[in-house]
Amino acid sequence: MDVNDFFEALKELERDMKIDGEELIETLEIGLASAFKKDSGDSRAIKVTINPEEKYIKIFAYHKVVEEPEEDYEISLQEAQKIKPDAQIGDIIGEDVTPADLSRIATQTGSQVIKQRINEARKAIINEEMSKKEGELVPAIVRRVDPNAISVEIIGTQVEGIMSKYDQVFGEKLSVNDKIKVYVKKVKTTDKGSSQVYVSRSSPYFVKKLFEIEVPEMKTGLVKVKNIVREAGYRTKMAVYSDEPTVGFANESSIDVIGTCIGPKGARVNAIVSELKGEKIDVILYSSNPSEYITRALSPAKVLLVRFNEILKQAEVVVPDDKLSLAIGKNGQNARLAAKLTGYKIDVIPYSKALERTEGGFDTLTDTENE
Incomplete structure (x- = not known):
């Protein structure tokens, strides 16, 4: 890969992976400086300048001008003035040490840095996508079952979700490769930049989201959930209401809120009960009257x-x-x-x-x- 190919690869990476060009160049400059020092054994301070506009890469080694050099990074005034005629004692001057085989070093280092940035970019994209799924139901496959937690893979992402024993439904037996729905409780970014996703099947919001799938009127906001509580595996109670104009009865809307949630012949609620393996569900009409x-x-x-x-x-x-x-x-x-x-x-x-x-x-x- 020559220098032109190198810069073309950077441009494609910035465009296709949406990686910040300036940050990428800064990372490459640091990587090239480290690679050059390792390759050449030079102990001086090294600075790499990458200019994508003019398509050049320069490497400079910096000296401190002293009367009697004792360290590798020091240089005598006489030698310094060969590089910079007006050099004085105490000055820091740079010497162009760009090697003839720069393209080899650039290719090796660039390849490593680019792979690293691609991985980081992919992780960032996945993190962004998973953050959008927080508070939603997602399909998953059970990958590992341990005494204290179940590991699942969020389908379509290759992201691991952790379901603690407190987020599991009492009495529900899950096995490796089971396909299930899970509620995304929390998405965190680890120190390594990956997504750590915490999922649940015991949360009351898991049931609420199931209702939103089965009851379109909930999704549109015609029917609303005032509160929902649950003892997973046993019973859920959900209070619902509507802001539609009331007809005849105080606090009660003109639509059949309960019937809407239950569905014709109980079809909607039965689908949810089936997903919950027979858990009982009480759907009640909310009232602002405490007694009711x-x-x-x-x-x-x-x-x-x-x-x-x-x-x-x-x-x-x-x-x-x-x-x-x-x-x-x-x-x-x-x-x-x-x-x-x-x-x-x-x-x-x-x-x-x-x-x-x-x-x-x-x-x-x-x-x-x-x-």
Whole structure:
């Protein structure tokens, strides 16, 4: 490769890989200086100048002018004045030491630097693309299954995604080469410039994104998610609403928000349940009325009364005696998720116990019998 070919290669690299030309030249100058010193054994300070406009490469060695040279980088005044006639003691002067076989050194060094910059450019492109996928669902292939984490490859990128045990769904058994969907939680750039991607299947946002795929009205913003909570592998509760004009009922839009999410004959929600391997999903209509919201959040249980303190964010919920277990849920799961969804600390009590209690400490007593 001659000098002209060298500069042409730089131009193509800058154009095709979108690598900054000035940064590339600076890197090449440093690389060539190091290669020249190693090749020649010269211990002096070396500076390389690459001029792409005039297509030349020059290498200069720098001397310090002294009376009696003792080091390799020092030069006598007499010798210095042969290079620069007006040189004085203490001056730093440069000598053109560009070798005849410069093209060989330039080719070897340039090839290494160019490969390095191409790799860096590719990593930068991948990092940019992966950053755009943060907060989205992506297809992946399981590559390795370890006790504490699962490694996946994001399809189409060759980027590794790490799914910690906390981001895995309890009871879900994944094997190498399984094709799955994952939620991109976070994208970081490592010290080596590569993307480190953290993915999840247990995040509630994983379920939300599945709904956005199945329910076009969510993607367009006609139906919105107020909040979503999840105990992965068991149950998800999602509160939805719409900003469409209300008709007849306070806080309720003119469209069937729940029906839109469920789909004809449950087709939409069933597709999501299938992806989640049978996980239960409660889709409820959000209400700004705490009593209504709490009542709906405890679905599928029937609620008789709700007494709440809006300041303390506490609620006492009365349910039929025979529905207490359903309202609380297995290991308290239903009540726990309802509390997370609404932001209220919920105490569920049976009707028989409520009769024994006296009123007080709560702002509102609401009969939900006919709601």
